[in-house]
Amino acid sequence: MADNVDLERFDYDSGLPIFICANCYTHFASPPGDCTTNLFKRTILLPEIQCRNLVIRPPGHQFLHCNGTTWHARLYCRQCYSEMGYQIVREDNPNRTDQVGMIGLYMSMMLLWNGHDLFALAQCLPKEPPPLPHQNAEPPLYLCRDCNTQFASNNELSKIDFKVPRIFFESSMNLVVDPLGRHIPHMNGTTWVAIVRCSGCNKIRGMSIVREDNPDDVEREGFVGLDMTLLNIWNGSGREVFSLMRRLPMLKDLPQVPSDSSTTSTPSYTSSSSEMPLTGSSSSVEMQESLTGSPISAEMQLSLNGSSSSVNMQQ
Numbered sequence: 001m002a003d004n005v006d007l008e009r010f011d012y013d014s015g016l017p018i019f020i021c022a023n024c025y026t027h028f029a030s031p032p033g034d035c036t037t038n039l040f041k042r043t044i045l046l047p048e049i050q051c052r053n054l055v056i057r058p059p060g061h062q063f064l065h066c067n068g069t070t071w072h073a074r075l076y077c078r079q080c081y082s083e084m085g086y087q088i089v090r091e092d093n094p095n096r097t098d099q100v101g102m103i104g105l106y107m108s109m110m111l112l113w114n115g116h117d118l119f120a121l122a123q124c125l126p127k128e129p130p131p132l133p134h135q136n137a138e139p140p141l142y143l144c145r146d147c148n149t150q151f152a153s154n155n156e157l158s159k160i161d162f163k164v165p166r167i168f169f170e171s172s173m174n175l176v177v178d179p180l181g182r183h184i185p186h187m188n189g190t191t192w193v194a195i196v197r198c199s200g201c202n203k204i205r206g207m208s209i210v211r212e213d214n215p216d217d218v219e220r221e222g223f224v225g226l227d228m229t230l231l232n233i234w235n236g237s238g239r240e241v242f243s244l245m246r247r248l249p250m251l252k253d254l255p256q257v258p259s260d261s262s263t264t265s266t267p268s269y270t271s272s273s274s275e276m277p278l279t280g281s282s283s284s285v286e287m288q289e290s291l292t293g294s295p296i297s298a299e300m301q302l303s304l305n306g307s308s309s310s311v312n313m314q315q
């Protein structure tokens with residue numbers, strides 16, 4: 001335990017998410033915002049090269065995954081030795097050998113720093129009956145945080161972006177889109193978005209692309225981007241429902257966080273973000289930013305050319 005290792009740390013101001021041991025604040029990874037996520041197993045999947053400060057059980061302690069071909073070895077935090085996940089150390093299925101070396105980190109064991117806030121991930125909620133899955137829905141199901149109304153299943157999932165943090169779906173249900181007169185033009189000049197609310201509790205959950213005039217992007221019409229702090233997930237097992245992301249109180253004394261980071265380096269457009277998802281009172285600009293995956297800066301608002309690279313919902 002008390003080995004005097006130099007634990008590697010990531011830069012809190014890099015703009016990239018950082019996954020952190022929930023027990024001792026050791027840093028594990030700083031991947032791009034849309035890293036591969038298996039919400040069914042509540043696991044983040046990362047290439048080994050992106051991970052730090054993990055120790056692996058030695059050969060002889062590897063175990064065969066229930067799929068019959070994949071061999072895992074458990075991974076532990078280098079500082080506190082909590083079990084954090086696993087590495088795929090061998091794959092006997094020739095079609096999956098590209099997975100060898102990949103690391104799976106358990107979301108519920110980590111905190112996430114997304115550049116300006118700290119979050120707990122995938123925490124089990126008090127037992128309650130999960131909703132009946134919609135026809136053909138593939139778990140996990142994505143539910144309203146406040147009333148567990150079902151919005152989408154894994155079939156509709158398009159993209160997860162921990163940095164924003166938003167989750168995007170190609171289609172959805174039980175979301176009420178603001179009427180035509182309240183649609184909002186995006187600065188790219190071709191996209192119109194609208195606020196969406198839960199049909200069960202009427203609270204704002206995100207934004208939807210209601211019209212896309214760029215023929216190259218027209219398939220994005222109907223996409224929704226939902227605030228991950230306003231959703232629960234049910235992975236189809238038992239009666240357990242999980243929060244997806246919960247914002248934590250800002251810890252001024254969090255080890256390794258520069259003490260002045262919240263005042264000097266946080267962009268001004270995020271200044272209200274600590275209240276935004278909980279009150280459901282986010283402004284249209286904030287929600288529009290969240291849907292397009294990029295902040296609408298003053299520069300962007302002045303330049304109306306709006307390259308499609310600012311819209312973050314392909315794939």
Ligand SMILES: [Zn+2]
Pocket residue numbers: 021022023024025026077078079080081082
């Ligand atoms: Zn730890």
Ligand SMILES: [Zn+2]
Pocket residue numbers: 144145146147148149198199200201202203
């Ligand atoms: Zn609701």
